[in-house]
Amino acid sequence: MAEKVSNKxxxxxxxxxxxxxxxxxxxxxxxxxxxxKLEPAIVMGLSVIAVLALANVILSLIRNTIPxxxxxxxxxxxxxxxxxxxxxxxxxxxxxxxxxxxxxxxLIITNCILMGRLEAFAMSNKPWPSFLDGIGNGLGYTIIxxxxxxxxxxxxxxxxxxxxxxxxxFYQHGYQNNGLMILPPMALIVVACIIWVQHSFNKDxxx
Amino acid sequence: MKFLKxxxxxxxPDFEEGGRFQSLRSxxxxxxxxxxxxxxxxxxxVHVHDAMDSKRTMIIVVLALMPCLLFGMYNTGYQHWLAxxxxxxxxxxxxxxxxxxxxxxxxxxxxxxxxxxxIVAQWRREEIQEGFLVTGILIPLICPIETPLWMIAVATAFxxxxxxxxxxxxxxxxxxxxxxxxxxxxFAYPGAMSGDKPFIARDSILGIGSDLPDSFTGxxxxxxxxxxxxDADSTTLTAIxxxxxxxxxxxxxxxxxxxxxxSTLCILIGAAILLFTGIASWRIIISVFAGGAMMSLITNLxxxxxxxxxxxxxxxxxxxxxxxxxxxxMATDPxxxxxxxxxKYIYGFLVGxxxxxxxxxxxxxPEGAMLAVLLMNAFAPLIDYCVVQCxxxxxxxxxxxxx
Numbered sequence: 001m002a003e004k005v006s007n008k009x010x011x012x013x014x015x016x017x018x019x020x021x022x023x024x025x026x027x028x029x030x031x032x033x034x035x036x037k038l039e040p041a042i043v044m045g046l047s048v049i050a051v052l053a054l055a056n057v058i059l060s061l062i063r064n065t066i067p068x069x070x071x072x073x074x075x076x077x078x079x080x081x082x083x084x085x086x087x088x089x090x091x092x093x094x095x096x097x098x099x100x101x102x103x104x105x106x107l108i109i110t111n112c113i114l115m116g117r118l119e120a121f122a123m124s125n126k127p128w129p130s131f132l133d134g135i136g137n138g139l140g141y142t143i144i145x146x147x148x149x150x151x152x153x154x155x156x157x158x159x160x161x162x163x164x165x166x167x168x169x170f171y172q173h174g175y176q177n178n179g180l181m182i183l184p185p186m187a188l189i190v191v192a193c194i195i196w197v198q199h200s201f202n203k204d205x206x207x
Numbered sequence: 208m209k210f211l212k213x214x215x216x217x218x219x220p221d222f223e224e225g226g227r228f229q230s231l232r233s234x235x236x237x238x239x240x241x242x243x244x245x246x247x248x249x250x251x252x253v254h255v256h257d258a259m260d261s262k263r264t265m266i267i268v269v270l271a272l273m274p275c276l277l278f279g280m281y282n283t284g285y286q287h288w289l290a291x292x293x294x295x296x297x298x299x300x301x302x303x304x305x306x307x308x309x310x311x312x313x314x315x316x317x318x319x320x321x322x323x324x325x326i327v328a329q330w331r332r333e334e335i336q337e338g339f340l341v342t343g344i345l346i347p348l349i350c351p352i353e354t355p356l357w358m359i360a361v362a363t364a365f366x367x368x369x370x371x372x373x374x375x376x377x378x379x380x381x382x383x384x385x386x387x388x389x390x391x392x393x394f395a396y397p398g399a400m401s402g403d404k405p406f407i408a409r410d411s412i413l414g415i416g417s418d419l420p421d422s423f424t425g426x427x428x429x430x431x432x433x434x435x436x437x438d439a440d441s442t443t444l445t446a447i448x449x450x451x452x453x454x455x456x457x458x459x460x461x462x463x464x465x466x467x468x469x470s471t472l473c474i475l476i477g478a479a480i481l482l483f484t485g486i487a488s489w490r491i492i493i494s495v496f497a498g499g500a501m502m503s504l505i506t507n508l509x510x511x512x513x514x515x516x517x518x519x520x521x522x523x524x525x526x527x528x529x530x531x532x533x534x535x536x537m538a539t540d541p542x543x544x545x546x547x548x549x550x551k552y553i554y555g556f557l558v559g560x561x562x563x564x565x566x567x568x569x570x571x572x573p574e575g576a577m578l579a580v581l582l583m584n585a586f587a588p589l590i591d592y593c594v595v596q597c598x599x600x601x602x603x604x605x606x607x608x609x610x
Binding site for chain 2: 174175176178179180181183189
């Protein structure tokens, strides 16, 4: 890397200023797919943090031995191996959530955030900063997933983590859950709102 | 009138920059230009000078909607009395009942929408744009009469913000604002927007009418069709008291349905006003009906018990549901429709075809017309692009031959 970035920045920049989802617009697909409920969103976020951090460290350790021509293949193999491990762990210890997430754990392999971080950071940095970068970007992704899932589950089902939040008397007075929040288009609109809010507070991002 | 003008001129300084009510400047400006022709004129560039500014255009569209609104009021009362089963009430009582039923919805729609418009206009330091004048009256017209008020408020706020204001306000929206409101309601609260409950007013209002029992149901003709799937050789549509409906009833519109879109007759009167004043494009209206007629003919040639709507005759298809209303008032929205002449034919024709296609072959979505117009809104710029490119290519070819 041309310029030396401090470890602190590596860890905290992806949370807001350089967020992978709402600034770089990566990983949108899974943000739409797994955020109808809060629980799968959290599990998905944790899985991405784990896979991204470990893949970053492994790739960073072997970065000088990988021939440039086949580096994408090597990256894919590492990520695929980690994803399979995560998937098996979820099947063993969190079967219900794993059923809800269905193919999307497997599809972490194709998540643009992973390939982006491996190419852009891990291939040219030492293991420790790479680890922090993986954690940071994973957290940035998870935060957005949790915010989106919070609003979608609250307005779409009236629950949070499966617990009834909107009191029963609301329903008796004619309140109804918003079915559109469960459908994917609303995830996109909620993400857009987050981007809107963030850009209006962050002067650097305004064009 | 003189008095009003004098009053507006006297309070003007209060609303100028630095005045007492500076924050309400856009509101003042909106009312001032709504009531009187603005005294300022453009002094640069080339401008068309015409009394027909967008405020006057909107007023005429609202006027064209009046027959539908009045008929909707009468029909609401008529259906209510029919459902009570004790004979019809006096004409004026039924009209008054419908008026009282729709008034809160009109108020909610206008207050929510205009409130957001005023805030945004003030925030951006722009004039208030008048697009909501029409949208606000369209929204109650295309909703079932029993839609809860808070749902109308939520849906109106959603579509004004996300369909209109984020794209830059009136004239920049990609989708028709009123239709997105309806689509939002349809997808967000399906229980309250379809089925056999919401299309008949159920409660007495200010002592007029009587309360219906909870068990009472009255499906719209399209709703009845959807439930016939699988076991019908032909279709018989019935009114809510069980009498059979003729094509003439469907045309007149004394049937359950969304408030203002049941009567094809009143819609045609509105269409006549719009065409006479040159506001709506006759090309679009004609081609929507042509597309709908052609698709109805095709579905009618291959009727199947799986899709009961395929038994309907062409005229019934065109009179039922929101088709005619969409053709006249929604598809012709000059902002979201195609702009080129040939593009208008293609756009309208596809709206008609897709509307009937969705209605017939998807029993879950009887409101095919709404979805068809929204879909074609998305494609209108592409249609225009293709038409313009074809024209350019043709002329370029001609230039090459001549040279």
